[in-house]
Structure formats: C-alpha cells, structure tokens
Amino acid sequence: MNVTTNWNVVVNVLNSLDEPLLLTWDGIQHRKNCWQDGVLGTNCPIPQGWNWTYQFQVKDQIGSFFYFPSLGLQRAAGGYGGITVNNREVIAVPFGTPDGDITLFIGDWYIKGHKDLRKALDEGKDLGMPDGVLMNGKGPYRYNATLVPDGIDYETINVEPGKTYRFRVHNVGISTSLNFRIQNHNLLLAETEGTYTVQQNYTNLDIHLGQSYSFLVTMDQNASSDYYIVASARFVNESLWTRVTGVAILHYSNSKGKASGPLPDPPNDFYDKTFSMNQARSIRTNVSAGAARPNPQGSFRYGSINVTQVYVLRNMPPVTINGKRRTALNGISYSPPATPLRLADEFDKQGVYTLDFPTRPLDRPPRLGTSVINGTYKGFMEIIFQNNDTTVQTYHMDGYAFFVVGMDYGEWTEDSRGTYNKWDGVSRCTTQVFPGAWTAVLVSLDSAGFWNVRVENLDTWYLGQEVYLRVVNPEDNSNKTELPMPDNVLYCGLLEDKQKQQAPHGSQGSSSFTTYVGAMLLTCMMIFASIVIFP
Secondary structure, X not given: OEEEOOOEEEEEEEEOOOOOEOEEEEOOOOOOOXXXXXOOOOOOOEOOOOEEEEXXXXXXXXXXXXXXXXXXXXXXXXOOEEEEEEOOOOOOOOOOOOOEEEEEEEEEXXXXXXXXXXXXXXXXXXXXXXXXXXXXXXXXXXXXXXXXOOOOOEOEEEEOOOOEEEEEEEEOOOOOOEEEEEOOOOEEEEEEOOEEEEEEEEOOEEEOOOOEEEEEEEOOOOOOOOEEEEEEEOOOOOOOOOOXXXXXXXXXXXXXXXXXXXXXXXXXXXXXXXHHXXXXXXXXXXXXXXXXXXXXXXXXXXXXXXXXXXXXXXEOOOEEEOOEEEOOEOOEEEOOXXXXXXXXXXXXXXXXXXXXXXXXXXXXXXXXXXXXXEEEOOOEEEEEEEEOOOOOEEEEEOOOOEEEEEEEEOOOOHHHHHHOOOOOEOEEOEEEEOOOEEEEEEEEOOOOEEEEEEEOOHHHHHOOOEEEXXXXXXXXXXXXXXXXXXXXXXXXXXXXHHOOOOOOOOOOXXXXXXXXXXXXXXXXXXXXXXXXXXX
C-alpha cells in the first residue's frame, strides 16, 4: 500500500479462509476512528466467505508500517504487507530522494502451520525453536552447504552501483528478535515508524518483533561478488540457533560473481547485555525536521508536559490460570469477550468489560479478565513496561505514537525518571523491553476510542498479554472527537441479532496457499484491493 499523508484509503477484504479474519494496520493511527483498527476489541471478525471494507485516513502521518491478520497466530502463516506513507510535496524531507525504495520483511518461521502452533499453545506447550528465518517469504541463500539444502528459493535485491536506496525493513515474525545487516555496507538510519531520526550509520541493527525501520544504503562497493543480506536470531545460544538465519542477496548489476564465504558477524555481546540497549537508546528524533506537517518534529515539547496518569504494566513468565497456561499484565490475562468493547459501549451493553485495570502490579493471584484502562481524554499518560520474563517482549500501542523516554535493567522506581530523555526521545508505536528491564513511554491521549496495547510476540499475545485503553471525551455527543459507527459495521456476540446475512463469495471452506521451503505461507488469504481517494 503506497499512499501520501492525509489520503483516504478504502480496502475491500474478501475472507477466503476457513476461519474468521481481521486485518490490523500496524502503526496507522486511525485518528478518531478505532472502528477501522481490525482487532477484537473494536471489530467483529469477518466470517468465512464474507467481505468487508475498511475505510480510513492516514491523517498527519508519514513513514513505514505494515498490515497483518490479527487473529489466532494467522500472521505466522503470512498475509502481511507493507504500508508506505509518503510526505506531501510541500514538506521537505531531511535527505535526498533515493534512487529506489525497497521493502523487506524479515521474520522467524515454523514448518508447522498457524493452527498447529495454536494447538500447541492451547495444550500448554512452548513453540520451541523456529525452523528458520524468512526474508520476503523466502528461505535462505545457500551460504553453507551443510546448513542450507540445495534448491531453496531465496530473495535477491537488484541494485545499480553508486546509487542510494531506501530499505524499509519490518520484523513480521512470531517470537524472535533479529539482527539485520548487509555485508560491507553501512545502514544509515533515517526513519522509524513515522519519525525521522537523527541520521547515524550502523553496521547492524537489532529489529524486534513488530518494529519497522528505514535505512539509506549506498551501493559504494566494488562488486567483486554479490553481498549477503542477513537477519539472524538474537539473545539465543548461537551454536544451537545457527539455522535460524535468513539470508538474501544484494546483487549489483556489474557483480563479478556469487556471494560466498562466511556471513558477516553478528554483534559479539554475549557478555555485554547493554550493547543492544545502548543501540536502542542511540535512536533519537531529528527535532529540526518536518514530517507530516512543516513544523519541526521537536516543536512538541513532550518533556515539559505534566503527566496526568501513570501505569506500570508488568509481565511475568507464563502462569497457570484455571488449569491453562496463560500470560498476563499486572496479573490479569486478557479474555476477549464475544462482543467487541467499542460495540458494547455504543449500545450500552453492561458487563462486557470493567474499568478497573490496576495502575500498578498487585500482590494477588493471576486471573482471567476483561479489564480496561480508563484513559483521560487529552491527558498525558506515562506507561512503564516492566519485563520480568526471560525473553525480550515488544509492546505496541494502536491509535498513537508514544515517546520512548527511558529504558534500563532492574525494577523501575520513581527515581528512574531522572534518567529520562525529555528532548529527543524517538516517537514510535512499538518498543522493545529487555528481560529483567523496563522501558518508559509518554503518550498524549488526544484520539478518542478503544485502543489495543499488546505484546507483539505472537505466542504471549495469544495467551493473554494485552489490554485495551479506553479514551472518551465526556463532553462530546456530536461526533467531533470520534467518528460515528460505520454503516457497514459487523455485529456479533450480544448484538448478533442485528447482523444481516451476506451471500458467500467464492469457495467456502478453502484457502489459497503458496509453498516456500516446504512451508505453507498464507499468501492468497484474501482478495485485496486498495482504492486511494484524494481528500
């Protein structure tokens, strides 16, 4: 999807799967319009054989994002795609126009399909080590005859010597942080999730689940051979996880031969747990550049705004609740109701959810619940994500971009605020939280609706590590601060009697799949038509 700031987008989705479907638009803020967010708190799933039309505006946004199916680990089978939101012509971009624009999806992958992965989680099992890493849905180049079988289809990026390309890299995987690098080439970081960054060169960068980055890469090598593009698993035993490595090829038009030899080394930080965190801290906002608007990104002085609400959200290792393996935030494992939260509010259906989500972790047994954070409209919220698990957790907030102001190891305390970056912290929608560490973000609650706050790790998300944030303007009954319910809304749960039947489209009970590396990738899960309407 290639659009420009403030355009209106219409997407018609035909669900040809044998199960319900929703698409979510990771990073698109849907200003005043959570009806289009595509998660269970705001939308009834699209039934098998039905179609549904999303209509939203990319209001006041630029940058690199992606969409994906949000239900039941379906993203593990594919169905994702890029969203590029270009600047309006009147806005100066803080770098020259690249000679090309390349989207690259990286992510860990299992031979088992998403239904089998779901079944394993339902049975209380871990997913275990992935079977590989895909790059644009393809397996690894045969860089090692022992580790990589012959005959695997791999991704090749064709480039011209001397030119500069913009690489938009998205980690669309299941549960693994990846280190991204291009052999012998610098990665000049330029943008992440809608914010132009201070431009700095990296030889490699850790990209965590759900994160998106834009790099400017100049083809300044002698092309004596092709070059490796690598995405390898992070924070694991590398000797055991060697095969969990994605390898694509960067091919100069004047290349003199195929890539060979060892892959470029990943970070050597086994005994230095601060390397990746310091790398993350180095990513900062370019405060002098304009983005969706001509005023500089630094003109919003977030560091001088008084905080009105504080939430410390703590996750722990999986726990047993009612005999089932679950994950939780502040001891509450989210249980999605049959009726979406926003619909329940619209029709005043009582008992669907509660507004009693604790502001801090409580000393009580974990439980299932549909407890919602009650946000203050136009308030300024501080959220501290405290990760007491043993693996990296990546948190995403729908509807907003937040300022990442601090991260460190240990338990967050009030004194931790003294370390906050109150000037040029990066504004984004997805942030990593290292094991045994915390990450603090600040967010201005200026968009009414119900907004999903979730972990992007598909296994822990599926097991309940999410919550919804309710933001309502109590003084508005005129649809000025939130758009009305769309005419084509789907009904379910307590409102299913309102739903009119829809004639099935195409073959029911069947799905289209494409096989890559012996895997089933869900590539034709829908008929996808994007119609862009100028405002």
